[in-house]
């Protein structure tokens with residue numbers, strides 16, 4: 607039996623689905639991992655053997671991870687598509703900024719995908735322009751009207767991708783149009799509850815042409831474990847103006863002679879984004895207090 611290199615696309619009750627040369631092999635993790643307090647996770651590149659006579663597969667080694675998320679548990683992600691809808695649910699700029707911070711902290715490239723773009727309005731357009739100016743890639747798209755699906759296909763080429771965003775923003779619909787077949791049941795938006803049904807649970811990669819894509823429920827509920835100074839640096843659009851801050855430790859809140867606050871006043875930084883920053887800064891500081899108490 608020769609050792610093969612594969613990629614874990616799914617984990618169900620201790621059974622790993624490992625993809626190798628377009629074939630899926632069901633494998634168990636070698637007992638040794640447990641002793642080492644280590645376990646393979648979805649997204650891992652692994653070395654495995656497969657006995658075709660007994661249909662028995664064993665994962666022997668986990669190759670070094672590029673990055674890893676704990677909730678949802680998934681490794682080696684290249685890009686995260688932040689799916690945020692124009693309506694139902696309405697665009698949540700605070701959540702976008704929070705997700706960007708979480709994604710960049712994990713060393714993953716965020717791409718902002720605005721779903722249901724046939725309902726785009728001028729106000730939202732202005733807000734989005736702000737992200738583009740800050741250097742983020744933004745793709746408005748519509749699964750129903752088939753707008754810019756090709757652009758999304760292009761950015762996910764050869765990448766390992768996670769989809770994140772609230773319930774009912776249209777993640778399953780996007781996966782469906784990308785896959786051009788019904789992979790998942792699409793839930794109806796419940797106007798009464800203001801959210802769709804939660805149907806997606808564990809992480810699983812679907813192969814769409816040469817991309818691997820996973821829906822990641824629960825991403826938005828992560829806490830931010832980050833230093834306030836790092837938070838300020840993750841806001842790319844602040845960088846240009848932070849050079850004019852009097853103090854190089856400036857958090858752009860109460861400090862005098864702050865280049866960022868000046869840029870906000872002059873309309874060079876979107877006030878919503880600055881407001882979100884202050885809210886995140888508060889959250890980070892409060893989180894730190896809680897962690898220190900533990």
Ligand SMILES: Nc1nc2c(ncn2[C@@H]2O[C@H](COP(=O)(O)OP(=O)(O)OP(=O)(O)O)[C@@H](O)[C@H]2O)c(=O)[nH]1
Nearest residue numbers: 722748749750773774775776777778779793795802
């Ligand atoms: N107008 C419009 N509605 C859409 C579009 N894409 C999806 N929807 C609707 O949005 C609702 C939610 O879509 P889903 O694809 O189930 O959303 P989801 O993000 O997967 O939701 P969860 O499974 O709860 O996480 C459904 O009623 C879809 O018909 C679109 O491009 N335009």
Ligand SMILES: [Zn+2]
Nearest residue numbers: 851856858864
């Ligand atoms: Zn400042």
